[in-house]
Amino acid sequence: MPLSPAARSLLDMAYRVGAPRFQDLSPEQARHSFQKLQFAFRPDAPAVASTTEVPMARADGSALLARLYRPLSSQPQDVLPLLIYFHGGGWCVGDVASYDVLCRQLANASCCAVLSVDYRLAPEHPFPAALEDAAFAFDWAITHADLLGVDVKRIALGGDSAGGNLSIVTALSLRAAPIEPRFLLLLYPSTEINSTRASRQRYGEGYFLDFGTLQWFFEHYLPAGQSEDWRASPMRAASLAGLPPAFVLSAEFDPLVDDCAAFAQRLHAQGVDVEYVQIDGVLHGFITLGKLFPQAEQAIQAAAAALARALAAPG
Numbered sequence: 001m002p003l004s005p006a007a008r009s010l011l012d013m014a015y016r017v018g019a020p021r022f023q024d025l026s027p028e029q030a031r032h033s034f035q036k037l038q039f040a041f042r043p044d045a046p047a048v049a050s051t052t053e054v055p056m057a058r059a060d061g062s063a064l065l066a067r068l069y070r071p072l073s074s075q076p077q078d079v080l081p082l083l084i085y086f087h088g089g090g091w092c093v094g095d096v097a098s099y100d101v102l103c104r105q106l107a108n109a110s111c112c113a114v115l116s117v118d119y120r121l122a123p124e125h126p127f128p129a130a131l132e133d134a135a136f137a138f139d140w141a142i143t144h145a146d147l148l149g150v151d152v153k154r155i156a157l158g159g160d161s162a163g164g165n166l167s168i169v170t171a172l173s174l175r176a177a178p179i180e181p182r183f184l185l186l187l188y189p190s191t192e193i194n195s196t197r198a199s200r201q202r203y204g205e206g207y208f209l210d211f212g213t214l215q216w217f218f219e220h221y222l223p224a225g226q227s228e229d230w231r232a233s234p235m236r237a238a239s240l241a242g243l244p245p246a247f248v249l250s251a252e253f254d255p256l257v258d259d260c261a262a263f264a265q266r267l268h269a270q271g272v273d274v275e276y277v278q279i280d281g282v283l284h285g286f287i288t289l290g291k292l293f294p295q296a297e298q299a300i301q302a303a304a305a306a307l308a309r310a311l312a313a314p315g
């Protein structure tokens with residue numbers, strides 16, 4: 001399928017005005033640029049039943065911040081399934097505010113609570129800080145399920161791009177734990193740092209997430225060069241068997257699309273129940289830009305439906 005008119009318009013705008021690429025920016029500038037893009041092209045925020053700022057206290061006295069969304073259909077006394085969501089942004093940019101609309105949409109469409117985690121970013125906090133925060137968030141949610149009003153037996157992990165990576169690695173680390181995540185919601189996840197699959201070259205220049213930007217992310221997140229560590233590249237894990245069922249969504253014109261497809265194929269080959277959906281005509285990152293991409297609503301509905309099925313109450 002050809003590139004959608006919306007995708008072409010975004011690319012034309014970005015390259016026509018000579019917008020600086022991430023590799024030309026400081027981390028602070030890149031974060032500001034990313035947030036401006038999200039705020040400019042995200043749809044209006046739908047109402048939800050409630051949002052609550054959640055400080056998850058650590059033993060050292062610090063706190064990992066998160067925001068809890070309860071869907072519009074819920075009542076305060078309802079015990080809900082929970083999606084713990086890790087935002088995208090190459091482990092270096094992105095925040096809870098930029099993903100506010102998406103988390104509201106997912107909560108309402110799935111009838112699940114969503115806990116959006118403000119994990120630490122590189123380069124100030126390189127690998128494995130974000131992974132430590134992801135694991136802590138899962139443990140904290142289990143311990144404080146009553147406070148959150150959620151069912152400890154119906155918790156999913158999810159995220160887009162780098163956030164999908166954090167979800168996969170956290171789930172791999174929790175295999176055989178007393179309480180494991182029940183589902184993985186993976187939106188164009190980063191599964192392999194060094195990939196030779198064709199899409200890395202095919203869409204490596206001129207499609208927004210270009211080669212230089214990927215390298216900028218990888219070098220800031222992995223300054224010690226741990227690209228072969230399975231915790232950075234979960235495709236390199238010895239086995240994916242034992243992971244929970246997964247929904248994997250990809251974008252056609254994305255350098256990571258072949259990696260996403262290969263990861264889904266390996267999940268299936270190793271006995272994991274997986275649903276793979278490719279959205280044609282769109283770019284990496286499209287799902288938060290619903291004002292520009294009508295396909296974003298289609299993708300959110302598909303993801304939310306899979307999440308709702310996976311976390312449905314037994315019986």
